[in-house]
Amino acid sequence: MSDEFPAKSADPRLQSVRLDEASALSPDFYAGDHWLGVDQAAVLEPGWQILCPASDVAQPGDHVVRDIGRVPVLIVHAADGALNGFVNVCRHRAGPLALCDGKGAKRLRCAYHGWTYDLDGQLRTAPEMQDAQSFDRDGIALARIELQTWNGMTFARARAGGPDFATVMAGIDALAAPYDLAGMHHHHRRIYKVAANWKTYVDNFLEGYHLPFVHPGLSGVVSYPQYRTELAPFWSLQRAPVSDPNGLYADGEALYFFIYPNTMLNILPGRVQTNRVVADGPSHCRVEFDFYYAPGFESMAEADDAFSDEIQGEDRLICERVQQGLNSGAYRPGRLSPSQEAGVWHWQNLLREAYARAEGGTTHGDANN
Known part of the structure; x- marks a missing residue:
């Protein structure tokens, strides 16, 4: 160079x-x-950075929580085998979807008000929202982050703006x-x-x-x-x-x-x-x-x-x-x-x-x- x-x-x-x-x-x-x-x-x-060993998220429902800069992030292994990365922030009022690393989760439930998402990030249940006019549950999903697996290690970045992986x-x-x-x-x-x-x-x-x-x-x-x-x-x-x-x-x-x-x-x-x-x-x-x-x-x-x-x-x-x-x-x-x-x-x-x-x-x- x-x-x-x-x-x-x-x-x-x-x-x-x-x-x-x-x-x-x-x-x-x-x-x-x-x-x-x-x-x-x-x-x-x-910036791309290592977040965890791939073995930490090897099975459906396995998940890890980290921070990238100011952004809390969540990596989860979905039932279909996909590895998904999300901003660990509920679309309702910014509560966390997961508080710590874990195994075998079936859904992601906000610890604040109980809104529940599938492991692909799609909102499934939103308690006490039945009276909210034009509330579009199917149009709500968690914000995604980019992931890459390299030699048994999982890398991520919170947002675009730098060079690709x-x-x-x-x-x-x-x-x-x-x-x-x-x-x-x-x-x-x-x-x-x-x-x-x-x-x-x-x-x-x-x-x-x-x-x-x-x-x-x-x-x-x-x-x-x-x-x-x-x-x-x-x-x-x-x-x-x-x-x-x-x-x-x-x-x-x-x-x-x-x-x-x-x-x-x-x-x-x-x-x-x-x-x-x-x-x-x-x-x-x-x-x-x-x-x-x-x-x-x-x-x-x-x-x-x-x-x-x-x-x-x-x-x-x-x-x-x-x-x-x-x-x-x-x-x-x-x-x-x-x-x-x-x-x-x-x-x-x-x-x-x-x-x-x-x-x-x-x-x-x-x-x-």
Whole structure:
């Protein structure tokens, strides 16, 4: 890809420059409700992101509830085998159709006033509406969201406005093919809460520059001198050889994909971790981790989880300290390392473009109708 993005805004904070001339994104964008709202409407809601393992919604009535930006969403496996995605908001007075993940549901019933929908989103019963003139029950259905299943993982976006799924993912299949992701099985999930802006966490993921200073254990198995970054239009890849004399990591290569705007795939011999970074507030986020293993590798799950938990603890602490620095009023954007922070530069330029479009009035905040 090109090493230069076209400038799309007169705002100097949003001007994109060559990697070898680049500085980090302004701290202004990591604080306050305004930029959180822009992130939700212009970046997260139209962005494809992983929501759950396909195995979580494998049978009729299985459903999961999540949030994409400001939009509560619901994925449900219908009786006809279709996988449906809806805005988890009743058409009556905005009550929720489901409050938590579940199995075997026959219908979707609003927890507020009991309006009931089929698993295809069509309204079936509406209590106490018999006196409402011209009430068209058959014309009422839940708003839909887009879904895609990829290698046993379910992706979604809350509304249109960004590139389609195939465009976002183009090129990843060929690189991931030797690992047979579709043959891996979901094992468990963890959720981490971090007192930092969601972008602070993403910034940290996108470079191996900090490995020798923050992750002594991981540095012992990932070859920092051979660490390199590759860029595509909507994703970046950090890759490096891995070797662990203690046996936790099989010898091979680690592939760390970041898929814009907030999905990460950590692919290693015999397993993959997926991460989704959720913006909970200007200075808070949570990270949803799902662990998958190839047949014969499940026995390493406990040790793998403990090692991952150690790494996440280190990342959480440094991200929270970085957030304090961003909020201090004393920080001015520093220069980026061309050799180590290409992934940060790439992602922050995608943000600059999204912010420029939003501030220009071309981004709207409505979910699908």
